[in-house]
Amino acid sequence: MAAFDEAEYLAAVRSGDFSKLLEPQRRLLDALLGNAALRAGDVREVLGELTESAARMLEVGRVGLWRFDDTRGQIECLDLYLLDDERHERGVVVPRAAAPAYFTAISSGQVIAAENAYLDPRTRQLGPSYLQRYQVGAMLDTPVLIHGELAGVLCHEHIGGERRWRAWERTLAASLSECAGLVLAEGAR
Known part of the structure; x- marks a missing residue:
């Protein structure tokens, strides 16, 4: 899938042609939900396609789909x-x-756009064990819902220093999380 084109996205916003804003997400969702592996019950393959597409579209070094356990004591x-x-x-x-502050933040169901993951109060507790280990400088984490219930988080991780998350990136990340929730729900059938 081609990289997300910010200039094209912003031109669509200015023109009011919102169909162009949703086209990359629609194509991805159609491909994911139409995947024969999903129909066969192999959610892993489809989730792999989703995280790979997300990394390429947002140009981030790491994208992970994390799921809460039944008690929300871990992901x-x-x-x-x-x-x-x-x-x-x-x-x-x-x-x-x-990282209790991180869990509180993701449990709220809000988007976490940590431009400096080492300083952001929601993510800094991940520092030594996660951020430093994997060289993550910024995080854009969006809630994953299944049938309206918070089930996990889709983490878009920028490798290196800080990164300012633009509005279109936040919107795209949220849309990708919706795709993840639909895939997980479909796979649970």
């Missing part, structure tokens, strides 16, 4: 795409005790 990575390495990982678990 587990269902799929993490590493753009530079072009590979996927899964299974990492982050307990609430490691």
Whole structure:
């Protein structure tokens, strides 16, 4: 999938042609929900396509889909795409005790746009064990809902220093989270 074109997006905003704003997300959602692997019950493959597409569209080094456990005491990575390495990982678990402020923030269901993840009060507790280890400088985390209930978070992680998250990036990230929720709901059928 082609990279998200900010200039084209902003031109569509100015013109009022909102169909152009949703076209990349619509194409992605159609591809994900139409994937034969999803119909066969293989959610992993489809989630991999989603995280990979998200990384390319937002040009971030890491995109991970994390799901809460039943008690919301931890999140587990269902799929993490590493753009530079072009590979996927899964299974990492982050307990609430490691970053209670982060868990409070993601549990609120609000978008977290941490332009400096080391200084942002919502994300800084992730510092030594996560941010430094993976060289994450900024995070754009959006809630994933299944049937209207918070189920997890889609994390878009910028490698390196700070990054100012623009409005179109926040909107796109939220749309990608909606796609993730639909895929997870479809896979649970």
